[in-house]
Amino acid sequence: MRKSRLFTAILAASALVVGACGTADTPDTPAPGADGALTPIKLQLQWFFQSQFAGYIAAVDKGFYKDQGLDVQLLEGGVDIVPQTVLAQGKADYAVAWVPKALASREQGANITDVAQIFARSGTYQVAWKDGGITSPADFAGKKIGNWGFGNEFELFAGMTKAGVDPGKDVTLVQQQFDMQALLKKEIDAAQAMSYNEYAQLLEAKNPQTGKLYTADDFTVIDWKQVGSAMLQDAVWANTDKLGDPAYQQQTVKFLVGTIKGWAYCRDNPQDCRDLVVAKGSKLGKSHQLWQVNEVNKLIWPAGAGIGVVDEAAWKQTVDISQNTRNQTGDTVLTAAPEGEAYTNDYIQQALSQAKADGVDVTGADFQPQTVELAEGGA
Structure with a gap:
């Protein structure tokens, strides 16, 4: 990984691309499953396949997205991939990204909105x-x-x-x-x-x-x-401009319903989700991946207001740190408070209502983490 000052440079470069692409007209989003066919969806992850993304992997494998009329393709991340930029360029329909990084890209011109704060806590x-x-x-x-x-x-x-x-x-x-x-x-x-x-x-x-x-x-x-210096991390980001399209709004709710079910499944079936991640091609071993599912669950559950709901106090702390904390070169993440619709709970609240109607426990009030025994090298 490059030196920290590259963060600013890459964001600036990303902004040039976003600026070139972000104002283009976006086609109307077909209503999910409107004609009986599955609507293809691309979700850009922020890192390589691992249990950090187990809920999305489970939602694909267990058919939770398919049940919503969606055919979701997970795009693997990597060192040189900026998920929020991929989203802003129209190369993905949604993206998983840390809030401060996404807000920095947003300040540079990426029209994106946090529609589900999956990780309620910093890890x-x-x-x-x-x-x-x-x-x-x-x-x-x-x-x-x-x-x-x-x-x-x-x-x-x-x-x-x-x-x-x-x-x-x-x-x-x-x-x-x-x-x-x-x-x-x-x-x-x-x-x-x-x-x-x-x-x-x-x-x-x-x-x-x-x-x-x-x-x-x-x-x-x-x-x-x-x-007291924690910042919000993994969130689902949507295209802000396309959120003006009723079909994309409907699609977003359906995507979030599938996502909720995927993460609830991994809360209740951590070993199975470990196996799904390993089968997906993760380079990390089985004990490491089970540890990861268990620790990620701690960042999500219990979710008092429901998984994915943005907590206003945690959001404010993240923004305050982004504006006021300087790195070794004197730079901050943000130069001003985010403008416009940086986040919304509208779609996750609709998705939570639907998931609850389907019998899903969306708060995990009784969640208890496991004790995971690690093997040498995570095998």
Whole structure:
């Protein structure tokens, strides 16, 4: 992954493409299943196939989208794919993207709207060795701090700023790969990790001194939710211009109904969803993928207002951090508050009503996570 300043450069480049394509007339969306045929839909994911997207994979495999008259194709993401730009260019009908990144693209001209906030909670950690003396962001001063950049770093920077640590002066920032090797080799003092992915990689690694796998007791985890600098992450984004088309509105509700059912299925059947993801071609192993399903479920459930409903307080915190937290070069995610319809709960509320009418538990009030035993290398 490139250095964090590339985040701004790529967004600027994306905006040029969006500006060229975003104003083009979009064809009317056919009503889903209006003539008995399935309506083809493309959903752009923000990363490679893994259990982060298990609910969408399950919705395809179990026929939840088909039941809504939709033939959904999942487009795999990657390092050089910006999902919200793919959506704004008309190359996908919906996209999964983190809120701050999507809002940055939106400020650059991408006409997109958050129509379902699937992850209600942030899964970002900063992880350090237990014996390294780091217990809070204040302890980062004078340390080598890893981060991925590319717009993933603002929770970290907000947490440091809140603790009185200047990201541009008080720490040595190290560009981190999307693994935990730099921390395991003690090349950095703290590493960025997702609860459902990179953190598990630590617990799948063997301690050369004991010959056994590392455990949670070997590490200190700083959870940005507890620090108060968490930002909203995976959301379903729709094309704002096309939301003016009643057929696209109807299609969006139907897509969200299928999505709700997919995630509810993975809440209740994590092992099966693990298998679906592995069969989809994920490079990560079965124990890792089960860990990932379990941890992702924690970010969704319980959902007091219903899965996908945007919480106003969490949205405000995300926007405030995006406007006011500076990275090491002094840049912020946003220069101003989002204008227009940055998010709406209209379509998810309709979808929740339909899903409930179909007997789906849309809040998961009784959800209890599993205890997952990781194998070496996530096998």
